Amino acid sequence: MSKVYMMVTITNRNIGPKMLSFYKENELAVNLNMLGAGTANSDMLDYFGLEATEKAVMFAVVTREMWRKLKRGLQKKMHIDVPGTGIAFIIPFSSIGGKKALQFLTDRQDFEKEEESILKETEYELIVVILNQGYSNLVMDAAREKGAGGGTVIHAKGTGMEKAEQFLGVSIAAEKEMIFIVTKSKGKNAIMKAIMEKAGMDSKARSIVFSLPVTSTAGLRLQEEDTSEEI
Numbered sequence: 001m002s003k004v005y006m007m008v009t010i011t012n013r014n015i016g017p018k019m020l021s022f023y024k025e026n027e028l029a030v031n032l033n034m035l036g037a038g039t040a041n042s043d044m045l046d047y048f049g050l051e052a053t054e055k056a057v058m059f060a061v062v063t064r065e066m067w068r069k070l071k072r073g074l075q076k077k078m079h080i081d082v083p084g085t086g087i088a089f090i091i092p093f094s095s096i097g098g099k100k101a102l103q104f105l106t107d108r109q110d111f112e113k114e115e116e117s118i119l120k121e122t123e124y125e126l127i128v129v130i131l132n133q134g135y136s137n138l139v140m141d142a143a144r145e146k147g148a149g150g151g152t153v154i155h156a157k158g159t160g161m162e163k164a165e166q167f168l169g170v171s172i173a174a175e176k177e178m179i180f181i182v183t184k185s186k187g188k189n190a191i192m193k194a195i196m197e198k199a200g201m202d203s204k205a206r207s208i209v210f211s212l213p214v215t216s217t218a219g220l221r222l223q224e225e226d227t228s229e230e231i
Contacts, residue, residue: 004093004106005067006128006212009058010036011086015078016056019086020159022078023060026070027108029160032059032130032176059156059178061105062090094125095188097196097209100168105208107163124214125188129179129195130158135205136177142198143181146190151181164206172206182214 011019013035023031036055062070067090074080074088096102127148129139136153143151156176164172183191192209199205 003064004096004102005062005064005090006093007060007062007067007070007088007090009056009060009086009088011056011058011080012084013054013056015086016058019056019058019078022073023058023070024159026066026073028060028062028066028070029107029163030060030105031159032156032178033057033159034154034156034178061093063106063109066109091212094122094211094213095192096211097192097200100201101208101210104164104166104168105210107160122185122213122215124182124217125185126212126214127179127181127183127188127191127195127209128212129181129199129207129209130156131177131179131199131205131207132173133175133177135199135203135207136179138203138205139179139195139199139207142194143191146194147187148181148183148191151179154178154180168201168206170201170206182217 009019016033020031020033034057036057071088078085080086080088096105127143129151131139133155136151140148140151154177156178158172158174158176161172161174164170181191188211192211195207195209199207200209201207
């Protein structure tokens, strides 16, 4: 699944609308937006001459070519390199649940599947589920049946959702939830399959699910001990 990435943009909330407009101008159709708050200490803020501000956080799926294009624009047009403006970064995908979901998330972007990279051979992975608001319990019930320990739910608003029917055969509301689940790589496929079967496009949740590689973890000692006991 190399050449496809999760792009994360964090910027001041008052710049958020301009950033969204910039992405739309560059034909980045599908975007998930949420609110956040900066946590830089006062000494750091004073050093850069900044004020504590509320943040806008955006998630989008991009190909390598799209990222290169956007990166140039972020630097030259949006001046993201100016201190206090924001940051954008990418994380490689390891899998996406279904070809139609991939087509929807990469709408208007050229994509050519490559062989899995060695980065995907990680002990843990982050499963991300995008779903209609109000159905997080349905997703988590399905995930727990296959061994998931728990998840974190974040509220978001999506753009480009009107195109979902073209790719997925169903309409999707703009009001979304995102669920983050960290799990062992060997159990990832079973969890993703259960979510797709019980909370997927045929359910009211309308879930889209994918995973990202996790290179190191802390706080999952009990899961690691369970594995060592089995050995």
